[in-house]
Amino acid sequence: MLSELMSADTCAQCKYCCSFKSTSLWELPTFPAEAVKKLAKDTDAKFSIEKDGKYSFARPDLSGEYLSANPAEEVPCPFLDTDTGCSLSETDKPFDCKLWPLRVMRREDHLLLTMSIACPSIMTWELEQLRSYAQEKLRKPVREYVDKHPYIVKDMMPGYVALIEI
Numbered sequence: 001m002l003s004e005l006m007s008a009d010t011c012a013q014c015k016y017c018c019s020f021k022s023t024s025l026w027e028l029p030t031f032p033a034e035a036v037k038k039l040a041k042d043t044d045a046k047f048s049i050e051k052d053g054k055y056s057f058a059r060p061d062l063s064g065e066y067l068s069a070n071p072a073e074e075v076p077c078p079f080l081d082t083d084t085g086c087s088l089s090e091t092d093k094p095f096d097c098k099l100w101p102l103r104v105m106r107r108e109d110h111l112l113l114t115m116s117i118a119c120p121s122i123m124t125w126e127l128e129q130l131r132s133y134a135q136e137k138l139r140k141p142v143r144e145y146v147d148k149h150p151y152i153v154k155d156m157m158p159g160y161v162a163l164i165e166i
């Protein structure tokens with residue numbers, strides 16, 4: 001979704017975004033419940049099913065994967081191939097990951113498309129360029145997805161910058 005903005009070379013060196021600390025499990029990608037039935041059958045991945053109002057969704061279940069109580073320990077997503085990157089097809093890859101390093105976040109009554117400042121690839125762009133791109137190319141499809149899958153919305157967190165309201 002953001003391939004025009006991202007650098008494959010930077011990603012290959014960085015590999016930041018597919019491993020998770022126990023303190024940042026809220027960053028784990030969310031999968032629609034129907035996608036999980038297929039993935040649980042075809043792979044060894046474990047999921048935890050969660051509910052948000054009338055919507056069910058799932059996240060990879062990393063509990064039990066941490067070897068220490070060190071909050072700096074990172075555990076990879078079960079779909080990360082350390083040589084080739086994400087092993088999921090474009091169809092199966094969760095929207096959260098297609099949108100990364102952008103996220104949909106809520107601040108008070110506002111739904112915002114935000115950007116992680118932890119991604120070196122996106123940080124090479126000017127903020128105003130990103131805002132124009134988000135307004136023209138992302139606002140409509142992201143809003144449509146959020147209306148059908150509202151559980152992808154996260155509370156505004158430190159380390160994120162608001163780009164546009166959606």
Ligand code: SF4
Pocket residue numbers: 006010011012014015016017018100101118119120121122
């Ligand atoms: S954080 Fe950004 S640069 Fe790093 S691997 Fe993820 S998308 Fe690529």
Ligand code: SF4
Pocket residue numbers: 017018019029077078079080081085086087088093094097
């Ligand atoms: S689903 Fe793929 S892109 Fe998303 S965190 Fe897991 S390995 Fe990374």
